[in-house]
Amino acid sequence: MDRSNTQRSRGALVLMWLFLGAVLLFLYAPLLPPLIHSFRDTEANGLFANYTAILDDPRLMGGVVNTLIIGVAVAVITPLLALAVAQAIREWGKPRLLLSLVLLPLxxxxxxxxxxxxxxxxxxxxxxxxxxxxxxxxxxxxxxATLIIMTVMSSFEGAYLEAAYLLGSNRFQAFWNIELPHIRPGLGAPRPLL
Known part of the structure:
Protein backbone atom coordinates (compact mmCIF):
# COMPACT_ATOMS: atom_id res chain seq x y z
CA MET A 1 0.00 0.00 0.00
CA ASP A 2 2.83 2.38 0.89
CA ARG A 3 4.59 1.61 -2.38
CA SER A 4 1.54 2.57 -4.46
CA ASN A 5 1.25 5.91 -2.61
CA THR A 6 4.92 6.61 -3.35
CA GLN A 7 4.40 5.79 -7.04
CA ARG A 8 1.31 8.03 -7.18
CA SER A 9 3.17 10.92 -5.59
CA ARG A 10 6.08 10.45 -8.02
CA GLY A 11 3.63 10.34 -10.91
CA ALA A 12 1.95 13.52 -9.68
CA LEU A 13 5.35 15.18 -9.34
CA VAL A 14 6.32 14.18 -12.88
CA LEU A 15 2.98 15.49 -14.21
CA MET A 16 3.47 18.76 -12.36
CA TRP A 17 6.96 19.24 -13.86
CA LEU A 18 5.69 18.37 -17.34
CA PHE A 19 2.86 20.89 -16.96
CA LEU A 20 5.30 23.56 -15.75
CA GLY A 21 7.61 22.82 -18.68
CA ALA A 22 4.69 23.09 -21.13
CA VAL A 23 3.64 26.45 -19.66
CA LEU A 24 7.20 27.80 -19.84
CA LEU A 25 7.56 26.53 -23.41
CA PHE A 26 4.26 28.21 -24.34
CA LEU A 27 5.45 31.50 -22.81
CA TYR A 28 9.03 31.59 -24.07
CA ALA A 29 8.99 29.73 -27.40
CA PRO A 30 7.69 32.78 -29.33
CA LEU A 31 10.79 34.69 -28.19
CA LEU A 32 13.24 32.28 -29.79
CA PRO A 33 12.83 33.25 -33.51
CA PRO A 34 13.49 36.98 -32.93
CA LEU A 35 16.46 36.11 -30.74
CA ILE A 36 17.91 33.79 -33.38
CA HIS A 37 17.34 36.34 -36.17
CA SER A 38 18.99 39.09 -34.15
CA PHE A 39 22.32 37.30 -34.59
CA ARG A 40 22.08 37.27 -38.39
CA ASP A 41 25.15 38.42 -40.21
CA THR A 42 24.15 41.92 -41.27
CA GLU A 43 26.01 42.94 -44.44
CA ALA A 44 29.08 40.97 -43.36
CA ASN A 45 29.59 43.23 -40.32
CA GLY A 46 29.75 40.33 -37.94
CA LEU A 47 27.57 38.23 -35.73
CA PHE A 48 26.81 40.99 -33.21
CA ALA A 49 26.27 43.80 -35.74
CA ASN A 50 22.69 44.42 -34.60
CA TYR A 51 23.81 44.81 -31.00
CA THR A 52 26.83 46.99 -31.71
CA ALA A 53 24.56 49.25 -33.77
CA ILE A 54 22.84 50.18 -30.52
CA LEU A 55 26.06 51.79 -29.32
CA ASP A 56 26.19 53.92 -32.48
CA ASP A 57 22.66 55.32 -32.08
CA PRO A 58 22.76 58.44 -29.87
CA ARG A 59 19.03 58.28 -29.10
CA LEU A 60 19.25 54.73 -27.78
CA MET A 61 22.39 55.46 -25.78
CA GLY A 62 20.75 58.59 -24.37
CA GLY A 63 17.86 56.42 -23.24
CA VAL A 64 20.24 54.00 -21.57
CA VAL A 65 22.02 56.83 -19.74
CA ASN A 66 18.70 58.38 -18.65
CA THR A 67 17.52 55.00 -17.39
CA LEU A 68 20.69 54.56 -15.33
CA ILE A 69 20.39 58.07 -13.86
CA ILE A 70 16.72 57.55 -12.96
CA GLY A 71 17.40 54.09 -11.52
CA VAL A 72 20.23 55.28 -9.27
CA ALA A 73 18.25 58.33 -8.10
CA VAL A 74 15.18 56.24 -7.28
CA ALA A 75 17.33 53.63 -5.51
CA VAL A 76 18.81 56.35 -3.27
CA ILE A 77 15.73 58.53 -2.67
CA THR A 78 13.03 55.90 -2.15
CA PRO A 79 14.53 54.06 0.85
CA LEU A 80 15.25 57.35 2.61
CA LEU A 81 11.68 58.56 2.11
CA ALA A 82 10.32 55.17 3.12
CA LEU A 83 12.41 55.28 6.30
CA ALA A 84 11.00 58.72 7.11
CA VAL A 85 7.45 57.47 6.48
CA ALA A 86 8.00 54.36 8.60
CA GLN A 87 9.40 56.48 11.44
CA ALA A 88 6.42 58.85 11.19
CA ILE A 89 3.97 55.93 11.22
CA ARG A 90 5.62 54.58 14.36
CA GLU A 91 5.86 57.94 16.16
CA TRP A 92 2.60 59.67 15.23
CA GLY A 93 -0.80 58.68 16.51
CA LYS A 94 -2.42 58.07 13.08
CA PRO A 95 -0.65 55.05 11.58
CA ARG A 96 -3.65 53.90 9.52
CA LEU A 97 -4.06 57.26 7.80
CA LEU A 98 -0.37 57.59 6.89
CA LEU A 99 -0.08 53.99 5.79
CA SER A 100 -3.23 54.29 3.66
CA LEU A 101 -1.86 57.39 1.92
CA VAL A 102 1.49 55.74 1.25
CA LEU A 103 -0.02 52.47 0.02
CA LEU A 104 -2.56 54.16 -2.28
CA PRO A 105 -0.31 53.93 -5.39
CA LEU A 106 -0.34 50.13 -5.02
CA ALA A 145 10.01 50.24 0.21
CA THR A 146 7.83 51.39 3.10
CA LEU A 147 6.39 47.92 3.62
CA ILE A 148 9.85 46.35 3.60
CA ILE A 149 11.25 48.87 6.07
CA MET A 150 8.23 48.58 8.35
CA THR A 151 8.63 44.80 8.33
CA VAL A 152 12.29 45.11 9.32
CA MET A 153 11.46 47.75 11.95
CA SER A 154 8.83 45.49 13.52
CA SER A 155 11.55 43.09 14.66
CA PHE A 156 13.48 45.86 16.42
CA GLU A 157 13.07 46.03 20.20
CA GLY A 158 12.14 49.49 21.46
CA ALA A 159 13.87 48.70 24.76
CA TYR A 160 17.22 49.35 23.08
CA LEU A 161 16.18 52.93 22.30
CA GLU A 162 14.92 53.41 25.87
CA ALA A 163 18.28 52.21 27.18
CA ALA A 164 20.10 54.63 24.87
CA TYR A 165 17.92 57.51 26.11
CA LEU A 166 18.65 56.56 29.73
CA LEU A 167 22.37 56.60 28.96
CA GLY A 168 22.14 60.16 27.65
CA SER A 169 21.69 59.74 23.90
CA ASN A 170 19.45 62.14 22.05
CA ARG A 171 16.97 60.88 19.42
CA PHE A 172 19.38 61.19 16.51
CA GLN A 173 22.23 59.44 18.34
CA ALA A 174 19.93 56.61 19.45
CA PHE A 175 18.63 56.18 15.91
CA TRP A 176 22.03 56.41 14.24
CA ASN A 177 23.95 54.19 16.67
CA ILE A 178 21.30 51.71 17.82
CA GLU A 179 18.35 51.41 15.45
CA LEU A 180 19.92 52.04 12.04
CA PRO A 181 22.43 49.15 12.27
CA HIS A 182 19.53 46.80 13.03
CA ILE A 183 17.26 47.98 10.21
CA ARG A 184 19.99 48.53 7.61
CA PRO A 185 19.12 45.35 5.64
CA GLY A 186 15.66 46.82 5.00
CA LEU A 187 17.28 49.89 3.48
CA GLY A 188 19.20 47.74 1.02
CA ALA A 189 22.58 48.41 2.60
CA PRO A 190 24.58 45.47 3.92
CA ARG A 191 26.14 45.61 7.35
CA PRO A 192 29.69 46.94 7.45
CA LEU A 193 32.36 44.27 7.68
CA LEU A 194 34.21 45.96 10.53
Whole structure:
Protein backbone atom coordinates (compact mmCIF):
# COMPACT_ATOMS: atom_id res chain seq x y z
CA MET A 1 0.00 0.00 0.00
CA ASP A 2 2.83 2.38 0.89
CA ARG A 3 4.59 1.61 -2.38
CA SER A 4 1.54 2.57 -4.46
CA ASN A 5 1.25 5.91 -2.61
CA THR A 6 4.92 6.61 -3.35
CA GLN A 7 4.40 5.79 -7.04
CA ARG A 8 1.31 8.03 -7.18
CA SER A 9 3.17 10.92 -5.59
CA ARG A 10 6.08 10.45 -8.02
CA GLY A 11 3.63 10.34 -10.91
CA ALA A 12 1.95 13.52 -9.68
CA LEU A 13 5.35 15.18 -9.34
CA VAL A 14 6.32 14.18 -12.88
CA LEU A 15 2.98 15.49 -14.21
CA MET A 16 3.47 18.76 -12.36
CA TRP A 17 6.96 19.24 -13.86
CA LEU A 18 5.69 18.37 -17.34
CA PHE A 19 2.86 20.89 -16.96
CA LEU A 20 5.30 23.56 -15.75
CA GLY A 21 7.61 22.82 -18.68
CA ALA A 22 4.69 23.09 -21.13
CA VAL A 23 3.64 26.45 -19.66
CA LEU A 24 7.20 27.80 -19.84
CA LEU A 25 7.56 26.53 -23.41
CA PHE A 26 4.26 28.21 -24.34
CA LEU A 27 5.45 31.50 -22.81
CA TYR A 28 9.03 31.59 -24.07
CA ALA A 29 8.99 29.73 -27.40
CA PRO A 30 7.69 32.78 -29.33
CA LEU A 31 10.79 34.69 -28.19
CA LEU A 32 13.24 32.28 -29.79
CA PRO A 33 12.83 33.25 -33.51
CA PRO A 34 13.49 36.98 -32.93
CA LEU A 35 16.46 36.11 -30.74
CA ILE A 36 17.91 33.79 -33.38
CA HIS A 37 17.34 36.34 -36.17
CA SER A 38 18.99 39.09 -34.15
CA PHE A 39 22.32 37.30 -34.59
CA ARG A 40 22.08 37.27 -38.39
CA ASP A 41 25.15 38.42 -40.21
CA THR A 42 24.15 41.92 -41.27
CA GLU A 43 26.01 42.94 -44.44
CA ALA A 44 29.08 40.97 -43.36
CA ASN A 45 29.59 43.23 -40.32
CA GLY A 46 29.75 40.33 -37.94
CA LEU A 47 27.57 38.23 -35.73
CA PHE A 48 26.81 40.99 -33.21
CA ALA A 49 26.27 43.80 -35.74
CA ASN A 50 22.69 44.42 -34.60
CA TYR A 51 23.81 44.81 -31.00
CA THR A 52 26.83 46.99 -31.71
CA ALA A 53 24.56 49.25 -33.77
CA ILE A 54 22.84 50.18 -30.52
CA LEU A 55 26.06 51.79 -29.32
CA ASP A 56 26.19 53.92 -32.48
CA ASP A 57 22.66 55.32 -32.08
CA PRO A 58 22.76 58.44 -29.87
CA ARG A 59 19.03 58.28 -29.10
CA LEU A 60 19.25 54.73 -27.78
CA MET A 61 22.39 55.46 -25.78
CA GLY A 62 20.75 58.59 -24.37
CA GLY A 63 17.86 56.42 -23.24
CA VAL A 64 20.24 54.00 -21.57
CA VAL A 65 22.02 56.83 -19.74
CA ASN A 66 18.70 58.38 -18.65
CA THR A 67 17.52 55.00 -17.39
CA LEU A 68 20.69 54.56 -15.33
CA ILE A 69 20.39 58.07 -13.86
CA ILE A 70 16.72 57.55 -12.96
CA GLY A 71 17.40 54.09 -11.52
CA VAL A 72 20.23 55.28 -9.27
CA ALA A 73 18.25 58.33 -8.10
CA VAL A 74 15.18 56.24 -7.28
CA ALA A 75 17.33 53.63 -5.51
CA VAL A 76 18.81 56.35 -3.27
CA ILE A 77 15.73 58.53 -2.67
CA THR A 78 13.03 55.90 -2.15
CA PRO A 79 14.53 54.06 0.85
CA LEU A 80 15.25 57.35 2.61
CA LEU A 81 11.68 58.56 2.11
CA ALA A 82 10.32 55.17 3.12
CA LEU A 83 12.41 55.28 6.30
CA ALA A 84 11.00 58.72 7.11
CA VAL A 85 7.45 57.47 6.48
CA ALA A 86 8.00 54.36 8.60
CA GLN A 87 9.40 56.48 11.44
CA ALA A 88 6.42 58.85 11.19
CA ILE A 89 3.97 55.93 11.22
CA ARG A 90 5.62 54.58 14.36
CA GLU A 91 5.86 57.94 16.16
CA TRP A 92 2.60 59.67 15.23
CA GLY A 93 -0.80 58.68 16.51
CA LYS A 94 -2.42 58.07 13.08
CA PRO A 95 -0.65 55.05 11.58
CA ARG A 96 -3.65 53.90 9.52
CA LEU A 97 -4.06 57.26 7.80
CA LEU A 98 -0.37 57.59 6.89
CA LEU A 99 -0.08 53.99 5.79
CA SER A 100 -3.23 54.29 3.66
CA LEU A 101 -1.86 57.39 1.92
CA VAL A 102 1.49 55.74 1.25
CA LEU A 103 -0.02 52.47 0.02
CA LEU A 104 -2.56 54.16 -2.28
CA PRO A 105 -0.31 53.93 -5.39
CA LEU A 106 -0.34 50.13 -5.02
CA UNK A 107 -4.00 50.07 -6.01
CA UNK A 108 -3.58 52.20 -9.14
CA UNK A 109 -2.27 50.47 -12.27
CA UNK A 110 1.14 51.75 -13.34
CA UNK A 111 -0.05 52.94 -16.75
CA UNK A 112 -2.94 54.87 -15.20
CA UNK A 113 -0.62 56.44 -12.67
CA UNK A 114 1.81 57.45 -15.42
CA UNK A 115 -0.94 59.07 -17.49
CA UNK A 116 -2.41 60.80 -14.43
CA UNK A 117 0.93 62.25 -13.37
CA UNK A 118 1.65 63.36 -16.95
CA UNK A 119 -1.68 65.21 -17.01
CA UNK A 120 -0.93 66.64 -13.56
CA UNK A 121 2.46 67.98 -14.66
CA UNK A 122 0.96 69.30 -17.90
CA UNK A 123 -1.74 71.14 -15.93
CA UNK A 124 0.95 72.77 -13.79
CA UNK A 125 2.96 73.66 -16.93
CA UNK A 126 5.90 71.53 -15.83
CA UNK A 127 7.82 70.15 -18.78
CA UNK A 128 8.81 66.47 -18.77
CA UNK A 129 12.34 66.03 -17.46
CA UNK A 130 14.49 63.63 -15.52
CA UNK A 131 13.19 65.16 -12.29
CA UNK A 132 9.55 64.50 -13.17
CA UNK A 133 10.38 60.93 -14.18
CA UNK A 134 12.27 60.40 -10.93
CA UNK A 135 9.32 61.81 -8.96
CA UNK A 136 6.89 59.41 -10.63
CA UNK A 137 9.17 56.42 -10.13
CA UNK A 138 9.73 57.29 -6.47
CA UNK A 139 5.98 57.65 -5.98
CA UNK A 140 5.45 54.22 -7.51
CA UNK A 141 8.26 52.51 -5.52
CA UNK A 142 7.55 54.17 -2.15
CA UNK A 143 4.82 51.74 -0.98
CA UNK A 144 7.03 48.71 -1.59
CA ALA A 145 10.01 50.24 0.21
CA THR A 146 7.83 51.39 3.10
CA LEU A 147 6.39 47.92 3.62
CA ILE A 148 9.85 46.35 3.60
CA ILE A 149 11.25 48.87 6.07
CA MET A 150 8.23 48.58 8.35
CA THR A 151 8.63 44.80 8.33
CA VAL A 152 12.29 45.11 9.32
CA MET A 153 11.46 47.75 11.95
CA SER A 154 8.83 45.49 13.52
CA SER A 155 11.55 43.09 14.66
CA PHE A 156 13.48 45.86 16.42
CA GLU A 157 13.07 46.03 20.20
CA GLY A 158 12.14 49.49 21.46
CA ALA A 159 13.87 48.70 24.76
CA TYR A 160 17.22 49.35 23.08
CA LEU A 161 16.18 52.93 22.30
CA GLU A 162 14.92 53.41 25.87
CA ALA A 163 18.28 52.21 27.18
CA ALA A 164 20.10 54.63 24.87
CA TYR A 165 17.92 57.51 26.11
CA LEU A 166 18.65 56.56 29.73
CA LEU A 167 22.37 56.60 28.96
CA GLY A 168 22.14 60.16 27.65
CA SER A 169 21.69 59.74 23.90
CA ASN A 170 19.45 62.14 22.05
CA ARG A 171 16.97 60.88 19.42
CA PHE A 172 19.38 61.19 16.51
CA GLN A 173 22.23 59.44 18.34
CA ALA A 174 19.93 56.61 19.45
CA PHE A 175 18.63 56.18 15.91
CA TRP A 176 22.03 56.41 14.24
CA ASN A 177 23.95 54.19 16.67
CA ILE A 178 21.30 51.71 17.82
CA GLU A 179 18.35 51.41 15.45
CA LEU A 180 19.92 52.04 12.04
CA PRO A 181 22.43 49.15 12.27
CA HIS A 182 19.53 46.80 13.03
CA ILE A 183 17.26 47.98 10.21
CA ARG A 184 19.99 48.53 7.61
CA PRO A 185 19.12 45.35 5.64
CA GLY A 186 15.66 46.82 5.00
CA LEU A 187 17.28 49.89 3.48
CA GLY A 188 19.20 47.74 1.02
CA ALA A 189 22.58 48.41 2.60
CA PRO A 190 24.58 45.47 3.92
CA ARG A 191 26.14 45.61 7.35
CA PRO A 192 29.69 46.94 7.45
CA LEU A 193 32.36 44.27 7.68
CA LEU A 194 34.21 45.96 10.53
Missing amino acids: FVPGVSMGVATAIFFKTLDIDPSLLTMIAVQVLWALPF
